[in-house]
Amino acid sequence: MATDRQDPGYRKARRTYLVSYDRAIPTLRQADHCIGCGQCMVHCPQTIKIPDELHRIDRYAEKLKQDPAVL
Numbered sequence: 001m002a003t004d005r006q007d008p009g010y011r012k013a014r015r016t017y018l019v020s021y022d023r024a025i026p027t028l029r030q031a032d033h034c035i036g037c038g039q040c041m042v043h044c045p046q047t048i049k050i051p052d053e054l055h056r057i058d059r060y061a062e063k064l065k066q067d068p069a070v071l
Protein backbone atom coordinates (compact mmCIF):
# COMPACT_ATOMS: atom_id res chain seq x y z
CA MET A 1 0.00 0.00 0.00
CA ALA A 2 1.09 3.51 -0.72
CA THR A 3 1.26 5.22 2.65
CA ASP A 4 4.14 7.65 2.81
CA ARG A 5 4.72 10.23 0.09
CA GLN A 6 8.34 10.51 1.15
CA ASP A 7 8.92 6.84 0.36
CA PRO A 8 10.80 6.51 -2.94
CA GLY A 9 8.41 3.72 -3.96
CA TYR A 10 5.30 5.76 -3.26
CA ARG A 11 4.42 6.65 -6.86
CA LYS A 12 4.75 3.07 -8.04
CA ALA A 13 2.82 1.68 -5.05
CA ARG A 14 0.06 4.24 -5.61
CA ARG A 15 -0.28 3.36 -9.26
CA THR A 16 -0.15 -0.40 -8.59
CA TYR A 17 -2.86 -0.12 -5.93
CA LEU A 18 -5.21 1.92 -8.11
CA VAL A 19 -4.72 -0.23 -11.22
CA SER A 20 -5.13 -3.46 -9.23
CA TYR A 21 -8.24 -2.13 -7.50
CA ASP A 22 -9.85 -1.23 -10.83
CA ARG A 23 -8.92 -4.55 -12.41
CA ALA A 24 -9.93 -6.74 -9.47
CA ILE A 25 -13.28 -5.16 -8.64
CA PRO A 26 -15.93 -4.28 -11.22
CA THR A 27 -16.80 -0.59 -11.13
CA LEU A 28 -20.32 -1.13 -9.82
CA ARG A 29 -19.00 -3.22 -6.93
CA GLN A 30 -16.30 -0.83 -5.79
CA ALA A 31 -16.41 0.69 -2.33
CA ASP A 32 -17.84 4.02 -3.47
CA HIS A 33 -21.11 2.27 -4.37
CA CYS A 34 -21.86 1.23 -0.79
CA ILE A 35 -24.95 3.13 0.35
CA GLY A 36 -24.49 2.14 3.99
CA CYS A 37 -27.76 0.21 4.21
CA GLY A 38 -26.21 -2.33 6.63
CA GLN A 39 -27.88 -5.39 5.10
CA CYS A 40 -24.52 -7.16 4.78
CA MET A 41 -23.66 -6.85 8.47
CA VAL A 42 -26.07 -9.55 9.66
CA HIS A 43 -24.25 -12.05 7.43
CA CYS A 44 -20.75 -11.39 8.72
CA PRO A 45 -19.71 -13.99 11.34
CA GLN A 46 -16.94 -11.67 12.52
CA THR A 47 -19.30 -8.72 13.04
CA ILE A 48 -17.12 -6.54 10.87
CA LYS A 49 -18.68 -3.15 10.23
CA ILE A 50 -18.55 -3.65 6.49
CA PRO A 51 -19.97 -0.26 5.45
CA ASP A 52 -17.40 1.51 7.64
CA GLU A 53 -14.60 -0.54 6.12
CA LEU A 54 -15.84 0.12 2.57
CA HIS A 55 -16.03 3.83 3.26
CA ARG A 56 -12.50 3.70 4.64
CA ILE A 57 -11.31 1.97 1.47
CA ASP A 58 -13.11 4.54 -0.66
CA ARG A 59 -11.52 7.43 1.23
CA TYR A 60 -8.09 5.85 0.76
CA ALA A 61 -8.60 5.25 -2.98
CA GLU A 62 -9.94 8.77 -3.51
CA LYS A 63 -7.02 10.22 -1.60
CA LEU A 64 -4.59 8.34 -3.83
CA LYS A 65 -6.45 9.39 -6.99
CA GLN A 66 -6.38 13.04 -6.00
CA ASP A 67 -2.87 13.18 -4.58
CA PRO A 68 -1.37 16.39 -6.01
CA ALA A 69 2.13 15.19 -5.17
CA VAL A 70 2.06 12.67 -7.99
CA LEU A 71 0.30 14.58 -10.77
Ligand code: SF4
Pocket residue numbers: 033034035036037038039040041050051054
Ligand atom coordinates in the same frame (compact mmCIF):
# COMPACT_ATOMS: atom_id res chain seq x y z
S1 SF4 B 1 -23.97 -1.61 3.65
FE1 SF4 B 1 -23.43 -3.66 2.89
S2 SF4 B 1 -25.24 -4.42 1.80
FE2 SF4 B 1 -25.47 -2.18 2.05
S3 SF4 B 1 -24.62 -1.31 0.17
FE3 SF4 B 1 -22.94 -1.36 1.67
S4 SF4 B 1 -21.91 -3.31 1.31
FE4 SF4 B 1 -23.89 -3.43 0.28
